[in-house]
Amino acid sequence: MAETPSTMVALGTAAADFRLPDTDGKLVARDDFAHAKGLLVMFICNHCPFVQHIRAGLAKFARDYQSRGLAIVAINSNDVASYPADSPAKMKEEAARAGYVFPYLYDETQGVAKAYQAACTPDFFLYDRNRRLFYRGQFDDSRPGNNKAVTGNDLRAASDALLSGKPLSASQKPSIGCNIKWKR
Secondary structure: OOOOOOOOOOOOOOOOEEEEEEEOOOOEEEEOOOOOOOEOOOOOOOHHHHHHHHHHHHHHHHHHHHOOEEEEEEEEOOOOOOOOHHHHHHHHHHHHOOOOOOOEOOOOOOHHHHHHHEEEHHHHEEEEOOOEEEEEEEEOOOOOOOOOOOOOHHHHHHHHHHHOOOOOOOOOOOOOEEEEEOOO
16 A cells, blocks of 8 residues: 655645536536635545545544535546546445445546645645635544554644634645556
8 A cells, every 4th residue: 555645735725626427417616715714735545544544534524514504525537547436426435335425526637636646545725715725734643553443633623723813823834645657
């Protein structure tokens, strides 16, 4: 299992636009969440053991924070020709199985992943009300096999600070996961 860190894009970077289909084929855009206090863009996929390890925690995080005004969207940018387990039909099954309550979008061209400089799954980008990057990094310190509980503590602390208008340290730990499966 190869470990790839997130790129740690500069804080304050603007959220790139997107308009992608969800698991039902409905187009979802960044600006659909203009009313939200913040926007979390997550790059995930179905087959990655790092995502599988935290998926119950992700589902719980979303249930806890969407009701507080945080918009959440997940994007799968993997090459499904090489990784058919990440196909849109399988994404729909995974969303139901995992209990995801957020839109799970398919980035077929991989252009959105490139615009966000996403590198791994999972990769988290938390934006403020003005869609400026507030946090990028890990969900928590738990990894497959390290025997640390999945808590979401890092992302929860960042989301709490964002929603309460408090500053957050620029010292943030990169996410670690499988590399995005780029098309050749």
